[in-house]
Amino acid sequence: MAVAASETFVAPDAGALLPDLLHPTPTARFDFEATKLAVTLAFASGVSGGLFAETLDRAQVAPSTWQPGSFAADLFLQNFVALCFKIRVGTKESAVSTSHLVRLLARPPQDPAIVDHRRAVLAELADSPELRRELERLFVMLLRFRTLLEGATGPGWDTNRRQLDVLALVKEIVDCMADGFGEAQSGLSRLAAFARRVRAGEAFQSLADLLRYDENLATLSLKVGVGADGRIRGFRVVSVQKNDENPFVTSAWRRLLTKVELFARGFQFGEREVMARLIDAVFEGLKDDVVPFIQLFGDVEFYLGALGFRDTAHAAGLAVCLPSFVPAEAPLALEGFFNPLLLSLGAKVIPCDVTLDRHDATTLVTGPNSGGKTRLLQALGLAQLLAQSGVFVPARSASLSWATGLVVSLIQETKADQAEGRLGMELMRIRALFERLPPGAMVILDELCSGTNPSEGEEIFELVVGMLTRLRPQAFITTHFLAFAARLERERKIADLRFLQVELGADQEPTYQFVPGVAHTSLAGHAAARLGVTGEQLMALIEHNLALAGENRTRKRD
Amino acid sequence: MPTLLTNSKMSPALARRIEASIRKGRPGGMAVERRFVALFRFVTLVGIVVAAVSLVFLKRRESADLERSRAELLARVQKESASLLAEDRSAVDRVEVWLTRAAGPYEGDYVDESLRAPGALATVLAAPVIYVRGPLADFRGSTGIEEASGSSRKDPFLLCLLDRPSTRSESAMLAKVHAAFSGGPHFREHTANAHRLFDAVVGLPLLQPSWRAKVRAANTQEDVVRLEHELDHAPLDEAKKAAAAHVLLFAMDEPGASGGLSELDGERPHDVRVGVVDLGVGRVWLRLRKHADPSWISLGKRADYASGLDGCALALDVHESVTTTNGAAAQVNYDPRR
Numbered sequence: 001m002a003v004a005a006s007e008t009f010v011a012p013d014a015g016a017l018l019p020d021l022l023h024p025t026p027t028a029r030f031d032f033e034a035t036k037l038a039v040t041l042a043f044a045s046g047v048s049g050g051l052f053a054e055t056l057d058r059a060q061v062a063p064s065t066w067q068p069g070s071f072a073a074d075l076f077l078q079n080f081v082a083l084c085f086k087i088r089v090g091t092k093e094s095a096v097s098t099s100h101l102v103r104l105l106a107r108p109p110q111d112p113a114i115v116d117h118r119r120a121v122l123a124e125l126a127d128s129p130e131l132r133r134e135l136e137r138l139f140v141m142l143l144r145f146r147t148l149l150e151g152a153t154g155p156g157w158d159t160n161r162r163q164l165d166v167l168a169l170v171k172e173i174v175d176c177m178a179d180g181f182g183e184a185q186s187g188l189s190r191l192a193a194f195a196r197r198v199r200a201g202e203a204f205q206s207l208a209d210l211l212r213y214d215e216n217l218a219t220l221s222l223k224v225g226v227g228a229d230g231r232i233r234g235f236r237v238v239s240v241q242k243n244d245e246n247p248f249v250t251s252a253w254r255r256l257l258t259k260v261e262l263f264a265r266g267f268q269f270g271e272r273e274v275m276a277r278l279i280d281a282v283f284e285g286l287k288d289d290v291v292p293f294i295q296l297f298g299d300v301e302f303y304l305g306a307l308g309f310r311d312t313a314h315a316a317g318l319a320v321c322l323p324s325f326v327p328a329e330a331p332l333a334l335e336g337f338f339n340p341l342l343l344s345l346g347a348k349v350i351p352c353d354v355t356l357d358r359h360d361a362t363t364l365v366t367g368p369n370s371g372g373k374t375r376l377l378q379a380l381g382l383a384q385l386l387a388q389s390g391v392f393v394p395a396r397s398a399s400l401s402w403a404t405g406l407v408v409s410l411i412q413e414t415k416a417d418q419a420e421g422r423l424g425m426e427l428m429r430i431r432a433l434f435e436r437l438p439p440g441a442m443v444i445l446d447e448l449c450s451g452t453n454p455s456e457g458e459e460i461f462e463l464v465v466g467m468l469t470r471l472r473p474q475a476f477i478t479t480h481f482l483a484f485a486a487r488l489e490r491e492r493k494i495a496d497l498r499f500l501q502v503e504l505g506a507d508q509e510p511t512y513q514f515v516p517g518v519a520h521t522s523l524a525g526h527a528a529a530r531l532g533v534t535g536e537q538l539m540a541l542i543e544h545n546l547a548l549a550g551e552n553r554t555r556k557r558d
Numbered sequence: 559m560p561t562l563l564t565n566s567k568m569s570p571a572l573a574r575r576i577e578a579s580i581r582k583g584r585p586g587g588m589a590v591e592r593r594f595v596a597l598f599r600f601v602t603l604v605g606i607v608v609a610a611v612s613l614v615f616l617k618r619r620e621s622a623d624l625e626r627s628r629a630e631l632l633a634r635v636q637k638e639s640a641s642l643l644a645e646d647r648s649a650v651d652r653v654e655v656w657l658t659r660a661a662g663p664y665e666g667d668y669v670d671e672s673l674r675a676p677g678a679l680a681t682v683l684a685a686p687v688i689y690v691r692g693p694l695a696d697f698r699g700s701t702g703i704e705e706a707s708g709s710s711r712k713d714p715f716l717l718c719l720l721d722r723p724s725t726r727s728e729s730a731m732l733a734k735v736h737a738a739f740s741g742g743p744h745f746r747e748h749t750a751n752a753h754r755l756f757d758a759v760v761g762l763p764l765l766q767p768s769w770r771a772k773v774r775a776a777n778t779q780e781d782v783v784r785l786e787h788e789l790d791h792a793p794l795d796e797a798k799k800a801a802a803a804h805v806l807l808f809a810m811d812e813p814g815a816s817g818g819l820s821e822l823d824g825e826r827p828h829d830v831r832v833g834v835v836d837l838g839v840g841r842v843w844l845r846l847r848k849h850a851d852p853s854w855i856s857l858g859k860r861a862d863y864a865s866g867l868d869g870c871a872l873a874l875d876v877h878e879s880v881t882t883t884n885g886a887a888a889q890v891n892y893d894p895r896r
Contacts, residue, residue: 264600
């Protein structure tokens with residue numbers, strides 16, 4: 001399996017302190033110089049729609065052994081991010097950079113230290129409402145920064161004013177980072193360290209001076225005369241106090257001469273041009289510290305999105321957790337486990353408990369149709385993915401083992417250009433699975449070999465399961481070959497084979513819980529009855545159609 | 559490159575960035591274009607400064623030229639009028655007084671007794687004389703006098719008065735008329751002391767303080783040149799001589815009888831008032847009214863010389879009136895048979 005995006009991953013620069021929240025070693029994950037140029041142009045022109053999105057989409061991610069093509073579509077990862085990674089600050093919900101988050105989640109880092117780093121940040125945010133509020137405040141400011149930088153043009157728009165607003169926001173962001181995260185213990189403390197370094201620099205001091213100069217060139221003390229009718233009759237200047245200590249404050253004569261100088265040098269004549277040069281010079285000094293804001297924006301979205309997922313689950317009466325990682329031979333335990341994709345359906349989500357004596361086993365899941373088998377497989381894949389990305393998993397508690405990759409095959413859509421029939425396509429999937437499956441990966445297969453007659457399908461099924469065990473995967477496979485599964489359970493010829501079945505209630509309805517063993521029935525009749533496909537129901541439909549056709553004929557004759 | 563935008567209060571790093579910002583201009587802007595703008599502005603500014611300096615320089619030079627021209631003109635006027643006495647400046651006014659009076663109701667013939675001595679009239683007329691002749695009606699006001707003086711020239715009357723023909727024959731008088739009309743040396747020599755009133759009328763104003771004020775008030779070189787041209791063409795020498803004349807000699811042609819015939823040159827029978835006045839002491843030497851009638855002139859000469867011959871005959875009448883002892887106021891008319 002190839003290592004995704006590892007070739008161009010930027011090595012940490014000992015001299016640079018970046019506000020990177022995703023990695024234990026601060027890393028610039030984007031083309032710094034190209035982004036700096038783009039930010040410079042955006043600052044100057046205010047026309048850079050998509051600067052943030054494009055930079056984040058092109059940003060590199062930590063090296064990963066996972067290949068998104070093997071699972072992302074089957075797990076509906078895009079939908080999961082869009083539906084569950086919501087950021088709500090106050091009453092306002094913000095749109096998130098879905099594609100960036102999908103890229104991050106689809107490539108769980110191969111370095112456990114990175115995962116630990118993220119888990120520590122998330123744990124601290126979950127435990128500290130103050131820190132979460134600060135992070136949300138930072139996010140709102142970064143969002144405003146993005147809006148000001150990306151799309152702020154129009155007739156009558158004052159460029160200097162916009163640029164001063166951007167600079168004021170930069171100062172607010174740095175102040176927020178310095179003051180809001182000084183007490184943080186996790187990777188969040190990096191924000192404060194970064195901000196303190198920026199604050200100590202000359203460029204930030206110049207920024208503060210410029211903003212003070214913009215807001216307060218001088219202080220006039222006035223005496224206002226008010227007439228008997230309450231109207232102001234006049235005023236008198238009592239004193240003028242210039243802020244002489246500010247380096248940008250100069251005498252009126254000098255300002256006039258400066259304008260003349262700029263005019264002679266090809267600039268426009270006026271106060272605006274003088275201010276434009278000062279703004280440009282101040283921004284030039286801050287540029288290197290402003291460019292990482294884009295990466296920081298993506299990082300903050302990642303954590304606030306994860307917290308948003310937690311909030312969504314809580315709102316549905318469900319719990320999420322940061323799982324424990326255990327060795328592959330240790331038991332798998334998921335309590336209060338649920339499929340997060342169900343959160344968006346509005347239906348009541350029933351959590352379940354899943355336990356196995358070890359992770360590196362092949363588990364056959366049987367049970368009635370619509371009993372929750374496929375949802376279980378989706379949930380298992382998403383849980384592994386989220387756990388290894390360093391965020392919450394959809395379970396009250398979870399013990400999971402590290403997987404080197406994930407291969408999921410749930411959806412079998414018929415394509416117009418497919419070269420083979422259903423069985424052929426399935427066999428091609430099995431071939432592809434073995435081509436890319438590393439040892440210790442997670443494999444999720446739905447209804448293996450269901451495209452041919454059971455006796456021949458069972459043969460291939462047994463072959464595949466037998467071979468899979470050699471790679472010691474965490475495999476979960478559903479099947480309706482119940483007799484076959486029962487035989488495998490009985491014979492115990494294949495090592496490390498486990499069996500889970502959908503639990504049925506007293507009324508023979510699925511309880512959406514999973515217990516050890518092989519189901520005795522798929523309850524197809526129940527499903528048929530539920531969906532209206534019994535003999536009586538079909539006969540009633542036929543009689544209705546015949547009656548309708550007779551009425552139409554009579555009407556035409558009349 | 560240093561800039562006024564930086565100051566000592568700024569950190570060196572900020573100052574450097576401001577200087578760099580000015581060097582490179584707006585991010586995304588075209589530095590080359592800005593240099594062209596700066597160059598264009600510099601060239602325009604230099605052009606404006608050069609034009610302004612040139613304009614000031616030209617204005618000052620023009621002003622200096624004007625001042626110099628005015629000074630030169632005033633110096634010329636000053637020089638020309640230096641020899642003019644105070645009473646000379648009012649010569650035209652004084653003459654006008656006498657002329658206006660003489661054009662009024664005729665006061666009767668008068669010849670000063672001192673003129674009756676032989677050669678006395680010649681002696682009086684040998685002094686500088688200012689002379690004018692014209693229609694009587696013109697002499698009733700300043701404007702008319704100026705017009706009359708403009709059309710009055712040295713004529714056979716003046717020549718014959720100053721240089722009396724030897725006889726009263728037509729041929730002798732005709733010789734004088736020829737001399738007067740040709741303006742030859744003889745004429746110039748014998749009328750050298752006589753000056754036209756017109757020269758004083760047109761020349762004297764240029765020597766007056768009022769004209770100098772006009773020169774000083776001239777604002778443009780064109781005005782000065784125009785005044786200079788006026789001065790150049792004015793008969794200043796003649797005017798000064800006329801102003802300095804002691805004797806006023808005038809002849810005023812009264813209207814002829816209505817219905818009478820006129821000669822081709824306009825001569826017709828009419829009376830003429832002749833006067834000689836000592837301007838220095840305000841004394842009338844003579845005042846005569848003579849009748850001129852070209853009918854005595856031979857037909858061959860009358861068409862061309864009636865006026866000249868009548869003038870010459872008038873001069874002889876004046877001479878004869880002075881020398882006639884039987885009464886100063888005697889009417890002496892020309893009689894061709896005498």
